[in-house]
Amino acid sequence: MSVNNSFQKIITSLQSFWIDQGCVLLQPYDLEVGAGTFHPATVLRVLGPDPIWKAAYVQPCRRPTDGRYGENPNRLQHYYQFQVIIQPSPEDIQNLYLESLKFIGLNPNDHDIRFVEDDWESPTLGAAGLGWEIWCDGMEISQFTYFQQVGGIEVKPVASEITYGLERLAMFIQKIENVYDLDWDGIDKKKGGKTYGDIFLQQEKEFSKYNFEKSQTSSLFKQFNDAETECKNLLNDKKNFLALPAYHQCIKASHLFNLLDARGVISVSERQSYILRVRNMARSSCLAWMGKLNE
Amino acid sequence: MNNMEKSRGNLLLEFFSEEIPARMQLNSEIQLQNLFVKSLTKRDIAFESFKTFSSPRHLSIIIKSIELEQKDQEIEKRGPRFDANQKAIDGYLKSNQLKIDETIIKETNNGKFYFHSQKIKGQKTYEILPDIINEIVNGFVWPKSQRWANTDLKWARPLRNIVLLLNNDVVKGEVEIGKNVFLKFTNSTFAHRYLDKKIVINKIENYEQLLEENFVILDRNKRLEKIINDATYLLDKEKLKLVNDKSLLEEVVGLVEYPNVLIGSISKEFMKLPREVLSTAMRVHQKYFSITDKENNLESKFLFVANSIKEKDRDFRVIEGNERVLKARLSDASYFFENDISNTFENWNKKLKHVLFYESLGSLHDKIIRMANISQIFAKGFGVKSELAKQAAILSKADLVSEMVMEFPELQGIMGGYYAKIKNEHEEVTKAIFEHYKPKGVSDDLPETKLGSLLSMIDKIDTLVGFFSIGKKPTGSKDPFALRRNSLSIVQIFINFKFNLSLNELLEPSLKEYSCSSQSIKQNLIDFMIDKLKYVFSNTSNRMDVVNSVLNTKIINDIPIKIILSRTNSIIKFTKNNDFKIFLANYKRINNILKSEKFSNDAVLQVNTKVFDTIEEQNIYNLSNTFSKEIIKKGVCEKSQDILITYLIKMNASISLFFDNVIVNHNDSKVRVNRLNLLKNFHNSISKFSKFELIEN
Numbered sequence: 002m003s004v005n006n007s008f009q010k011i012i013t014s015l016q017s018f019w020i021d022q023g024c025v026l027l028q029p030y031d032l033e034v035g036a037g038t039f040h041p042a043t044v045l046r047v048l049g050p051d052p053i054w055k056a057a058y059v060q061p062c063r064r065p066t067d068g069r070y071g072e073n074p075n076r077l078q079h080y081y082q083f084q085v086i087i088q089p090s091p092e093d094i095q096n097l098y099l100e101s102l103k104f105i106g107l108n109p110n111d112h113d114i115r116f117v118e119d120d121w122e123s124p125t126l127g128a129a130g131l132g133w134e135i136w137c138d139g140m141e142i143s144q145f146t147y148f149q150q151v152g153g154i155e156v157k158p159v160a161s162e163i164t165y166g167l168e169r170l171a172m173f174i175q176k177i178e179n180v181y182d183l184d185w186d187g188i189d190k191k192k193g194g195k196t197y198g199d200i201f202l203q204q205e206k207e208f209s210k211y212n213f214e215k216s217q218t219s220s221l222f223k224q225f226n227d228a229e230t231e232c233k234n235l236l237n238d239k240k241n242f243l244a245l246p247a248y249h250q251c252i253k254a255s256h257l258f259n260l261l262d263a264r265g266v267i268s269v270s271e272r273q274s275y276i277l278r279v280r281n282m283a284r285s286s287c288l289a290w291m292g293k294l295n296e
Numbered sequence: 297m298n299n300m301e302k303s304r305g306n307l308l309l310e311f312f313s314e315e316i317p318a319r320m321q322l323n324s325e326i327q328l329q330n331l332f333v334k335s336l337t338k339r340d341i342a343f344e345s346f347k348t349f350s351s352p353r354h355l356s357i358i359i360k361s362i363e364l365e366q367k368d369q370e371i372e373k374r375g376p377r378f379d380a381n382q383k384a385i386d387g388y389l390k391s392n393q394l395k396i397d398e399t400i401i402k403e404t405n406n407g408k409f410y411f412h413s414q415k416i417k418g419q420k421t422y423e424i425l426p427d428i429i430n431e432i433v434n435g436f437v438w439p440k441s442q443r444w445a446n447t448d449l450k451w452a453r454p455l456r457n458i459v460l461l462l463n464n465d466v467v468k469g470e471v472e473i474g475k476n477v478f479l480k481f482t483n484s485t486f487a488h489r490y491l492d493k494k495i496v497i498n499k500i501e502n503y504e505q506l507l508e509e510n511f512v513i514l515d516r517n518k519r520l521e522k523i524i525n526d527a528t529y530l531l532d533k534e535k536l537k538l539v540n541d542k543s544l545l546e547e548v549v550g551l552v553e554y555p556n557v558l559i560g561s562i563s564k565e566f567m568k569l570p571r572e573v574l575s576t577a578m579r580v581h582q583k584y585f586s587i588t589d590k591e592n593n594l595e596s597k598f599l600f601v602a603n604s605i606k607e608k609d610r611d612f613r614v615i616e617g618n619e620r621v622l623k624a625r626l627s628d629a630s631y632f633f634e635n636d637i638s639n640t641f642e643n644w645n646k647k648l649k650h651v652l653f654y655e656s657l658g659s660l661h662d663k664i665i666r667m668a669n670i671s672q673i674f675a676k677g678f679g680v681k682s683e684l685a686k687q688a689a690i691l692s693k694a695d696l697v698s699e700m701v702m703e704f705p706e707l708q709g710i711m712g713g714y715y716a717k718i719k720n721e722h723e724e725v726t727k728a729i730f731e732h733y734k735p736k737g738v739s740d741d742l743p744e745t746k747l748g749s750l751l752s753m754i755d756k757i758d759t760l761v762g763f764f765s766i767g768k769k770p771t772g773s774k775d776p777f778a779l780r781r782n783s784l785s786i787v788q789i790f791i792n793f794k795f796n797l798s799l800n801e802l803l804e805p806s807l808k809e810y811s812c813s814s815q816s817i818k819q820n821l822i823d824f825m826i827d828k829l830k831y832v833f834s835n836t837s838n839r840m841d842v843v844n845s846v847l848n849t850k851i852i853n854d855i856p857i858k859i860i861l862s863r864t865n866s867i868i869k870f871t872k873n874n875d876f877k878i879f880l881a882n883y884k885r886i887n888n889i890l891k892s893e894k895f896s897n898d899a900v901l902q903v904n905t906k907v908f909d910t911i912e913e914q915n916i917y918n919l920s921n922t923f924s925k926e927i928i929k930k931g932v933c934e935k936s937q938d939i940l941i942t943y944l945i946k947m948n949a950s951i952s953l954f955f956d957n958v959i960v961n962h963n964d965s966k967v968r969v970n971r972l973n974l975l976k977n978f979h980n981s982i983s984k985f986s987k988f989e990l991i992e993n
Contacts, residue, residue: 073631075624089445092456095314096492110490113602113614115551116352118317120440131442131453133315138617139582139600147442147454158446178620268650 006174007187008197011105011167012059015083018104019057022097024085027058032249033256036062036123037084037164041248044126044283045290047088047148047160054088054160059167063256065263068209071202074179078208079201083165089158090147098135098145098163107174112137121146125255125279127153127287130162142170152287153280168197212263221261225275228254232282236289244289251282304344305364305463308500309429310356312457312485318550320439320452321350322516328357331435335428340367341421349514351553354485354507356459356514358500364463366418375399375410385410422462426469429460429481433471447474459485464499488512488553490605511554511605519549523601526557531587536595539575539586548583552603558611559587560619562596566626569633572710573700577629580704582622598622632699636711637718644694651697654777657762657810660693666809667692670754673805677795678750680724688728688751691716695729709733735785742792749789754806756782761806764821765814780828787828787857794858799825802857822853829860839868845990849983858934866937867986875945880988882951886975887989889960893972900980901973907966912954913974919947920978927984940985 020026030040037060038044046054060082068078091097095116099109116133121144123129132146144164148156168180177183181198188194232250235243258275261267267275288294309332316324325348336343336359344361375388378401389396392412399412433449441450449455449472460467460481470478487493487510495510497503504514513519523545527538548555566574571594578584584598602614648661657663671685678685695701695712713730717723728747732755735742743749763769763777770779790797799822807818826847833843846864849855855863870876895901908914926943930936960975962968982988 069631073628075628090454092445092454099489111610111613112617113556113604113610114489115603116315117551118315118319131440138614139584139621140617147444149442157443159442159444161444173617176620178623265650268652 005187006106006171006184008167008171008183008185010187011171011174012081012083014105015101015165016057016059018101019085022055022087024055024057024087027056029058029060030252032252033063034060034252035064035255035259036060037082038123038126038128038162039252039255040084041245043084043086043162044128044151045244045248045287047086047151047156048154048287048291050291052089052158054086057083057085059083063259065208065212065259068205068212068263070209071181071205074181077168077180077201077205078212079204081167083167085163085165086160088148088156088160090161094161094163095145098143102137105170105174107137107170109137113139116145119144124276125258126151126283127280128283132162137173140169140173142166142173152284154284154287154291212260216260216264218261218264218266221257221264225254225257225261228257229278229282232286236285236294239295242289242294244286247282247289248286251279251286254282255279303364304361306500307343307359307362307425307463308356308459308461308497308503309359309432310354310457310459310485311433311455312354312459313451313455314453315352316350316355316452316550317440318352318547321352321355321550322546324355324436324438324452325350325357325516327436328355328432331432332357332359332428335431336362339424339428340369340418341424342367349504350516350550351512351514351519352550353553354512354514356503358503362421362462364421366421366424368418369416370413371416372411373414374404375412378408378410422465422467425460425462425467426471426481429458429469430471433473445474446477449473455479457482457485459483459497461497461500488605489603513554516549519552519555520545523548523555523557526555527585527599530557530559531599536587536589536597538599539588541579541585544579544583544585548601551583552601554603554605556602556604556606556611557599558602558615558618559597559599560584560615560622562598562619562626563623564596566623566630567594567596569626569629570710570714572707573629573633573704574626576704576707577625578622580706581625582618584618584622628703629700632703636698636700636715639698641691641694641715641719644697645690647697648693654762654766656766660696663758664690664693666758666806667751667754669809670758670805671750674750674754674797677797678746678793680747680750684722684724684728684747685750687722688725688732688747689754691721691725692729692732692751692755735788737781738784738788742789746793749793753786753789756786757802757806758809760786760824761803761810761812761821764817764824765807765810765812769820769824779824783825783828784831787825787832790857791832791861794861796856796858798854798856800853826852829857833864837864837868839864839871841990841992842867842871842986845986845988848987848990849985851984856932859932859937862934863937863986866941867991869938870941870945871991873945875948876941877993878948879945879951880991880993882948882955883979883982883988885955886951886979890972890976890979893976895976901976903973903977904970907970909967910958912950912958913971915950916954916974916978919950920974920981923947924981924984927981931985944982944985 016026027042034040040058040060042056042058046056061079062082063079065078067076069076087094099114102109115136117136119132119134121130121132128151130146130148132144134141135143135145143166146162148160148162150156168183171183172180175184181196181202183197185195185197185200228250232247232254235247235250258279285294329346329348342363343359346357346359348357376384388410394412399410401408402411438452441452443450444454455473458471458479458481461483466483467481470480472478484494484496487495491510493510495506497506507514513522531537574594575586578586578598582600584600587595587597587599589595600618604610604614645661648664649659651660653660653663667689668686671689672682675682675685692712695715696708698711698715700711701708709732710730713726716726716729724745724747727745728751731743731745731748732751734740734752743752759777760779760782763779768777803818803821830843830847834840837843843864846860846867903917905914905917923943926940930940958971960968960971962971
């Protein structure tokens with residue numbers, strides 16, 4: 002297998018492509034998040050203060066309910082997204098995206114690329130946008146969104162977000178049917194090369210068990226409440242509030258909610274109220290970030 | 297060139313944007329033409345015809361033979377007062393270059409004034425066009441739209457380029473899409489994504505052709521035809537056929553600018569999955585068409601439409617990629633299927649206790665218990681075994697928490713049916729569960745089995761009554777729980793199976809389940825159902841007057857619905873009968889007499905037979921009593937409706953004699969009241985059959 006299409010090479014190629022487009026290259030946010038969007042570099046930065054903001058970063062994402070104990074070739078409770086956020090949305094953003102595919106060895110002209118309607122909404126972030134899922138020969142390899150709203154606040158100017166599903170993309174490029182067979186480093190197995198499974202299979206097994214069976218729900222409920230209280234405390238004082246630490250607590254609460262959801266202990270009727278509580282944290286943090294908490 | 301030709305020309309307007317959602321494209325064509333025509337008409341610019349186009353990225357209109365100049369307009373202008381001093385009048389004439397005989401004097405509310413008419417020269421069309429295009433852009437309404445970058449304008453997806461040609465020349469101008477952000481009109485558009493090329497349109501008449509050469513088929517119908525023709529060509533060779541799926545076809549037409557029909561294979565290992573699972577997994581996520589052989593057996597092949605130019609190597613790669621995606625999708629589906637099979641209905645039903653049906657309407661488990669209870673009351677009338685009805689109700693919602701239905705909600709019921717079959721449930725039960733969500737719309741098939749119909753009906757009644765009981769009935773255009781469609785389905789099933797139940801009997805058990813004793817809620821429900829009955833009738837009958845006459849009888853709540861049907865049909869049959877026409881006239885005469893009197897209620901009124909002094913009164917009295925008894929006896933028999941009408945016709949002679957020989961408006965008020973009461977009772981008794989006054993002659 003050639004070195005060029007290894008998982009890590011795809012990441013470094015995407016990084017250098019978007020650096021060339023003027024993006025600041027960031028590192029993952031150091032908390033469990035459900036999607037790259039949660040990174041403050043997206044949620045808060047698109048609300049200001051600078052009307053120009055370009056960033057790119059890898060973000061590990063956790064979706065506890067998607068765990069399959071390592072037994073499903075396509076589903077993971079922990080996976081990677083490559084996130085690009087550019088504000089204001091450039092006129093040639095679609096072409097830039099297609100160029101980036103070429104850059105990682107996927108020539109759009111050799112395939113059937115489709116932009117299929119997929120409007121994005123995050124109830125917990127109070128965020129919404131219009132866009133597409135991008136299909137390559139029927140496989141969804143990226144999400145493309147024009148951010149209209151975050152924390153219930155209008156995004157002005159509008160930002161464009163591109164999210165590459167790195168495992169999907171790599172599987173497509175490497176023509177692999179099982180995610181655990183992905184070539185991670187482009188090094189021959191005999192010479193110590195590693196596959197995705199070598200690195201993450203055990204993690205998937207253990208975390209699936211943890212998410213679905215072993216987590217202490219009473220403790221999770223308590224942690225959720227603590228995060229919410231902390232978030233409120235940080236925003237309580239309308240003059241000396243701390244927006245970033247408050248949002249940090251919001252992210253925590255969001256993941257705790259996902260863990261509780263995976264345990265099936267949140268009933269349908271309670272569900273809505275938990276989502277609303279996270280959304281309120283997100284909204285207050287966003288307003289605080291914009292200095293509009295008093296309004 | 298003659299003058300006519302010089303004064304007219306052709307126009308092309310194209311909005312080029314990023315990919316517009318498929319579902320919005322057709323409507324955007326219609327909207328474009330409406331807005332444009334409106335703008336031109338308003339400005340008095342005539343044209344001959346137009347044609348619109350839409351593809352994912354191109355939305356355009358060609359207007360043929362549009363006037364190059366607006367028609368001149370004449371307006372009336374007011375001058376000075378008639379009694380103004382001469383200096384003012386002279387000034388007015390001079391400044392408008394008028395002679396006195398070119399003015400007229402008119403009386404207004406404020407007195408007499410000089411007036412003259414002024415011709416306003418029509419503007420050149422190209423001068424007005426920028427205004428028109430701005431008007432169209434700002435007037436456009438998308439089902440969902442967005443801003444982008446620094447724009448204020450909302451479009452379905454970013455609008456990137458506007459072509460505006462009049463007689464092949466670019467019209468000078470622009471559209472303001474944000475504060476200081478403009479899109480200038482151009483004469484160039486873009487080819488298929490593969491070519492990544494700007495193309496200049498030199499001649500409007502070549503526009504469609506030019507784009508097709510650049511692999512954009514602008515005309516939706518042409519894309520549709522190409523898909524159908526190519527598919528037929530590929531499938532005929534192998535004696536296969538496409539599973540008809542019109543809405544998927546229309547969606548796919550909106551996803552491609554240049555359709556390339558391809559066929560891929562499904563791994564044999566997945567062919568053991570239920571057919572519905574295969575086709576749903578293919579359709580919902582991948583927009584693939586299913587293929588069958590001539591005997592309608594599902595083939596291990598799928599058809600899809602790529603947005604590409606045919607090229608052997610690429611097509612091969614694209615097919616291979618799609619096959620791989622489908623394999624992943626289907627292995628997911630297999631995983632769900634295997635897990636579900638190893639699960640149990642008991643387990644699922646336990647889970648249903650934690651799934652809310654709706655706030656304050658309990659869990660889904662509560663719902664199946666209610667349904668099971670109601671099923672016991674209706675089972676006999678439906679001719680099904682009550683223990684089977686109960687079992688079907690109890691198992692009906694389990695699949696909602698199965699993994700497969702969580703992934704593909706549209707498989708609800710269908711999976712339940714399959715799983716029940718695998719668990720060796722009674723065949724009637726499995727079929728009932730399978731089809732109990734039918735009919736899904738007015739044009740959908742009804743359940744085929746009796747048990748399926750019963751299950752479908754009680755499910756829907758439970759939902760309908762539940763939401764009404766908490767005040768969530770549909771209002772105006774809002775019907776978030778689809779209760780209108782729901783009740784329509786109940787009526788359709790009812791009519792199809794001719795069940796012998798009245799609206800009261802239909803709703804009472806469910807109201808009891810919800811412990812709802814409110815008379816007004818019940819009446820609301822009945823009115824709602826009657827409305828749906830009317831709707832169904834209106835699709836099959838052109839005698840809505842007769843339908844209304846039966847549906848408006850006071851006791852409609854208690855008349856079995858199949859009787860309502862047969863009565864309506866009987867009356868319609870008799871409307872051509874001469875004797876019936878005479879009866880109708882007689883009845884209406886009675887109705888008119890009573891209309892002017894005020895009766896406090898519809899209770900049986902006191903009639904004193906001792907006050908009678910004519911045989912005609914006694915006759916009417918007897919007829920009235922007899923008919924009251926007959927309608928109780930025969931009214932509920934489907935086949936007796938004709939007989940009852942015959943009874944009514946036979947009254948003609950007695951009624952005529954009554955009117956010939958009896959004066960209702962008697963001087964003696966005692967006699968008068970007695971006679972009015974007699975007629976009112978008579979009228980009431982007949983009205984239990986039908987409110988004949990609503991029937992048109």
